[in-house]
Amino acid sequence: MSKKVICLALGAMLFALCVPAKAQQPTKVPRIGFLGGVFPSTISDRVEAFRQGLRELGYVEGKNIVIEWRYAEGKPERVSELAAELVRLKVDVIVSAGPAPTRSAKEATVTIPIVMGFDNDPVGSGVVASLARPGGNITGLATLAPELSGKQLELLKEIVPKLSRVAVLGTSTVPGNAQSLKETELAAGALRVQLQYLDVLDPKDIETAFQAASKGRAEAVLVLSSPVLISQRKQVVDLAAKSRLPAIYYATEYVEDGGLMTYSVSFTDLFRRAATYVDKILKGTRPADLPVEQPMKFELVINLKTAKQIGLTIPPNLLARADKVIK
Secondary structure, X not given: OOHHHHHHHHHHHHHHHHHHHHHOOXXXXXXXXXXXXXXXXXXXXXXXXXXXXXXXXXXXXXXXXXXXXXXXXXXXXXXXXXXXXXXXXOOOEEEEOOHXXXXXXXXXXXXXXXXXXXXXXXXXXXXXXXXXXXXXXXXXXXXXXXXXXHHHHHHHHHHOOOOOEEEEEEOOOOOOHHHXXXXXXXXXXXXXXXXXXXXXXXXOHHHHHHHHHHHOOOOEEEEOOOHHHHHOHHHHHHHHHHOOOOEEEOOHHHHHXXXXXXXXXXXXXXXXXHHHHHHXXXXXXXXXXXXXXXXXXXXXXXXHHHHHHOOOOOOHHXXXXXXXXXX
16 A cells, blocks of 8 residues: 555545534533622522523523623622623623613623613613614613603502602602603592602612601501612512501512502513513614613512501402402
8 A cells, every 4th residue: 555545545534634623612601790789689580581581592590501600798889899800701791780780781891792681761871872773782671661650650659549648759860760750640630649759779768768758647657669678678678567557569579568559661571571681682682772671561460468467458459450469
């Protein structure tokens, strides 16, 4: 056999060996950064909904996707540090679990795609250019539905027909707070209800707010969207019960922790849908080409145990309209 034939044969063997070796090289496992401003337990249902959304799309955490979980645990100054940490890890996508994490992620990177789990007013606060064409590296879900607070006031009036004074708890620094308050004021005018707005900027303000509500002779409480309030929701719920004040909240988590009632956007549905954005971005779609979506699911949840505790009878027709009744 000639040297030429031997060389060709060896070359063919080497080529055959190289092909399967190349095919066996592990594919890159995408890495997601999840950025939350509160404690993990505060938004555990939302996190599980996000995980479920990923599973439905074929992603299994630890197998074909890695998630870097970062929580500021109610410390605002930590959010920016954690956002910078995720950028240093060179994650493929950052999922932000609220307005504050979104803004910190936006400041930390202009290249890594960011998916908003929810944001009260992404256009008004300058996070995206528009809902249809977000531009830049941010897209996701918006919860701008200020008319909800007006509807919440109507529901309070339905369970307390003689209602004339309502304390409104909110955080003025939260995007969308002013619009929600404006809608509440419009509804209050139509329902002939006097509002007392109490600004809660820090957990220490919560007890003071309830004391002020008591002094103002409030007959019910309406809680607007606030990371401060939801991170301390057990205290809020307990103070409302202690004051025997019917209260309506903007998130189901309050009612599951003993609050009376919520009529709100389904945050678990939003976080489940956030997984779809992650999937599309990992498959090559630019965030700028993915329109920001609005809520599609709303839910009315009533806690009958709490109603009984404060001596309140919920009208049967309202119970019939509820998506969920906790007994």
